[in-house]
Amino acid sequence: MLQVYNTLSRKKEPFKPLHEGEVRMYVCGPTVYDSAHLGHARSIVAFDVIRRYLEYKGYDMRFIQNFTDIDDKMINRAQEQNTTTTKLAAKYIQEYFEDFDKLHVKRATAYPKATEHIQEMIAHINKLITKGFAYEANGSVYFRVSRFKQYGRLSRRDQGEEMPFEQEDQDAGVIEEKEHPEDFALWKVMKPGEPSWDSPWGKGRPGWHIECSVMSTKYLGDPIDVHGGGLDLVFPHHENEIAQSEALSGQPFVRYWMHNGFLTVNREKMSKSLGNFFTIQEITAKYDPEIVRLFLVSSHYRSPIDFSDAQLEEAKARLARIHNSIDLIQRRLREARVEEAKNPRKPSEADTKMWEALSTFEHEFESAMDDDFNTPEALASLNKFLTTLNTMVVGNQSVTAGTLEKTFISLDAVGEVLGLYRERMASGAADDRTVDGLVKMLIRIRDQARKQKDFKTADQVRNQLKDLGIILEDEKTGTVWKWG
RNA sequence: GCCGAGGUGGCGGAGUGGCCACGCGACAGCCUGCAGAGCUGUUCUAUAUGGGUUCAAAUCCCAUCCUCGGCUCCA
Numbered sequence: 348m349l350q351v352y353n354t355l356s357r358k359k360e361p362f363k364p365l366h367e368g369e370v371r372m373y374v375c376g377p378t379v380y381d382s383a384h385l386g387h388a389r390s391i392v393a394f395d396v397i398r399r400y401l402e403y404k405g406y407d408m409r410f411i412q413n414f415t416d417i418d419d420k421m422i423n424r425a426q427e428q429n430t431t432t433t434k435l436a437a438k439y440i441q442e443y444f445e446d447f448d449k450l451h452v453k454r455a456t457a458y459p460k461a462t463e464h465i466q467e468m469i470a471h472i473n474k475l476i477t478k479g480f481a482y483e484a485n486g487s488v489y490f491r492v493s494r495f496k497q498y499g500r501l502s503r504r505d506q507g508e509e510m511p512f513e514q515e516d517q518d519a520g521v522i523e524e525k526e527h528p529e530d531f532a533l534w535k536v537m538k539p540g541e542p543s544w545d546s547p548w549g550k551g552r553p554g555w556h557i558e559c560s561v562m563s564t565k566y567l568g569d570p571i572d573v574h575g576g577g578l579d580l581v582f583p584h585h586e587n588e589i590a591q592s593e594a595l596s597g598q599p600f601v602r603y604w605m606h607n608g609f610l611t612v613n614r615e616k617m618s619k620s621l622g623n624f625f626t627i628q629e630i631t632a633k634y635d636p637e638i639v640r641l642f643l644v645s646s647h648y649r650s651p652i653d654f655s656d657a658q659l660e661e662a663k664a665r666l667a668r669i670h671n672s673i674d675l676i677q678r679r680l681r682e683a684r685v686e687e688a689k690n691p692r693k694p695s696e697a698d699t700k701m702w703e704a705l706s707t708f709e710h711e712f713e714s715a716m717d718d719d720f721n722t723p724e725a726l727a728s729l730n731k732f733l734t735t736l737n738t739m740v741v742g743n744q745s746v747t748a749g750t751l752e753k754t755f756i757s758l759d760a761v762g763e764v765l766g767l768y769r770e771r772m773a774s775g776a777a778d779d780r781t782v783d784g785l786v787k788m789l790i791r792i793r794d795q796a797r798k799q800k801d802f803k804t805a806d807q808v809r810n811q812l813k814d815l816g817i818i819l820e821d822e823k824t825g826t827v828w829k830w831g
Numbered sequence: 832g833c834c835g836a837g838g839u840g841g842c843g844g845a846g847u848g849g850c851c852a853c854g855c856g857a858c859a860g861c862c863u864g865c866a867g868a869g870c871u872g873u874u875c876u877a878u879a880u881g882g883g884u885u886c887a888a889a890u891c892c893c894a895u896c897c898u899c900g901g902c903u904c905c906a
Contacts, residue, residue, distance in 0.1 A: 357835090377906070390906035420904065503834060504902075555904085577906030578836090584905090607906070608836085614898075618905060645854085646844065650838085651899075661843065661855045668854085669869060715845090723845050727853035734870080741869050802864055809866085820867055827868095 349404065351573075352649065352719045354581060355501055356603040359719055364572045370406045371567040372398065373601075376458070378415040379439035380424040383446050384624040385639075385654060386617040389610040390577050392640060393454045393648035393720075397575070399603070399764045400716050402610040411566045412455040414440055417462050418555050422541055429531065432542055436460070446627040446654070448521065451766040457566060460772070461558040465544045468561045469555045471531045471595070480594040486525035486536030486549040492529045495590045495638055501604060502582035514699040526588060531587050533557050556587040560600070564592065574601040578608055608651045617654065637767060638662045644722040644765055666768075671759070672733045673771050674829050676751060679740050683748035701736075705757055708732035720767065729761060741822070786817055790826045793819070802818035 349362040364370045374394045377387055398410055415421075416436035425432045426767050440458075444666045461468075470490055476482035480494050492498050499505060522528065532554035537543035543550040563571055569592065576585065585604065592600035609616045630639055642662040646652045686692075711728035711775040715721045736754065737747060755772070789808055796804040809819045 375906075376906085384906090387906050393906090418904085502901080505833085510889070575906095579901070579905055581835090582901065583903090609900070611899080616900070616905090620905075649836090650844085653843090657855095660842070664855060668868095675868080685839080721845075723843095723853075730853055737869055797864075800864075806865080816866075821863070821865095822868080823862075 349604050349717045350719055351605065354606050355601075360603070362603065364406065365570065368406060369409065369633060370401050370573065371409045371571045372401075372411070372575065373559070373563045373567060373571055374410070374412045374455075374574075375580055376412040376414050377443065378418055378420055380420045380725065381439065381441075381619065382626040383443055383682045383799055384617060384619075384626050385630055386577075386610045386624065388446075388450060388627055388639070389643055389652065390575075390607045391452055392450060392643045394501060394575050394605075395766060396644060396648070396722060396764065397573075397720050398453065399766060402769055403716075403760065403764045409454070409562065409567055410455045410456055411459065411491040413559060414443075414458055414460045415555065415558065416440075416460045417542065417552055426540075433462075442628075446631075449631055450627070450640050451636070453766075455814055459562045459566060461553060461562075464558060464561055464565065464630065469534075469544075469546050471557065471561050471591070474595055475533065476489055476592065478594065480590075481533055482526065483548050486551060487524065487532060488526055488534035489530040490533055490590060490594075491526060492531070492590065493527060495594050497593070499586065501589055502586050504548060504582065504586075522548060525613075531556065531583065533591070544672040556584055557591060557674075559584070560588045560592045563588075563600075569596050570599050570602055573603045573605055575605040575607070579604045581606055588720045602830070607648045610723065611651050611653045612655075614651075614653055630659075632652075634659050634663065635666075637770075638666050638767055640668050644767070645726065646723055647719075647721055669729070669733065669768050670771050672737055673768060675740050676736060676754060676758075677772070678827050680748060680751040683751055687748050692747050694747050694750065695745050697739060698747055698750045701739055701746055701750050701754065701816065704735040704739075705754055709757055713827075716764065725761075725765070729762065770830075782817075784830045786812070790819065791826065794826065 350359040352359050352364040372394075373388075375587060377383060380669060383391075388513075398408055402408055414436065417432055421432045421435060428435065430506075431610070435606045472481060475490065476488065478481065481488050482491050500597070521532075533556075534546060534551050535554055536548070536550060537550040537552065541552070543552055563569075563574065574585070581604075591598050612625075613620060615623060617624045627639075639662075642659055643652070645662065645665075652658075686830060708728055711731070712725050715724035715728055718724070740751075759769060759772055762772065789812065793805045793808040796802070796808070812828075817829055820827055820829070
């Protein structure tokens, strides 16, 4: 039974979606004013794995992720670059997809943008005003926090709590026109030169929080099963979403609130304001995206991960181990098929052992993932299984092709959930036949040299092939080759 | 100030009462003409500190110290 940690209750809860067999999930996406950095990847990959595991469990996913394409940062950046917010958004949305395709993040069902839902937001705000949950002041509209009793429930804050510091980012005018300092903007009056939309309160633009309430409900209904995002969104963003949505609906907006932990650099949060961020493009130029992904899923999604080159080097070594095992099983499978075409075989004791290991692996993998998507433990189960697999497959070849095929299918399913190593599994099958034939011919020549103790020639063959990107490895049962 | 998360071996990182993570690194052995891969073992009497509960604690309780995060745009 899948257990999910719910930020609202601060507990793991059994997961039961509202609609049988279907999960509706919304994740807060980025504001598209700049390149995505590794901190974004942390969040996006975490929810990608969650999504993939829910699919593994057989649920149909309706998964929405928004792009915030209008806010202060968008406006400022567009002005700096002498462009429009629309162009700016288009540029970074395109880049976003390039980055996350590389990281093997599956596409969401849809990626709605704030600017495409202005009318719905206005309608929502209007209803809030009618019901007394919001008020207009000088062309802006604010949510009246004091009217919403449960405010602060998600972030565990008391209403009216005093802040020990000044809220300097807001104009004196804004502070003055609000009934209470904690009231937040639903609609912001237009300032000169800013993009704006017509509304019953004059020209302006939506506040940040309202888009998620409106788009979530539009695409997924109310309530939804899962709403996710980074830990830093708990307050004020998600708290405000709850207020805006539940004030109208009178029922819980979200059934499971899920938040991922931060990615840190030298144990400090990676963020633009600290200037300690690395973009996904920078990292993937240096490390294969699959290594980056393995690094990201190597700790639990709620834990902090500290980023460093040493960490990525470790992930690289760990990925190599996984790739080696996959190469191994692929080769053995090919061989076993050829052999068994000539001499059909029945499963032996070795096969029984493999089936047992396989069933243990599947069971351990699922219990790990059922426990609030515990990917490090899931990877541990994979590692354990790979050790058994390596021992069996390197040690003897008595396992039948059928067993190897079963193994392959299981590994593939797990790889699909984690978003790892599936390309490696696919690539082996597509080895070029001519190359394979040529390399095998050279292996036979080298074998003759080795038998005659002519190691000079043997090494020459191996070294020259290595220069061409082909690695020869001598195994008990003969020499095999792979792309280096 | 208020709220929250956490301190596990050389490193990363799981684990909510008894057994065991898992990996990376290092070293050794097996295999090998050599190399690689793989396997085995060692590093490993690891669980911030001090008390307490218990037959038994990384895990429960109390206290202390330390780190990080949120409270302001943030994944």
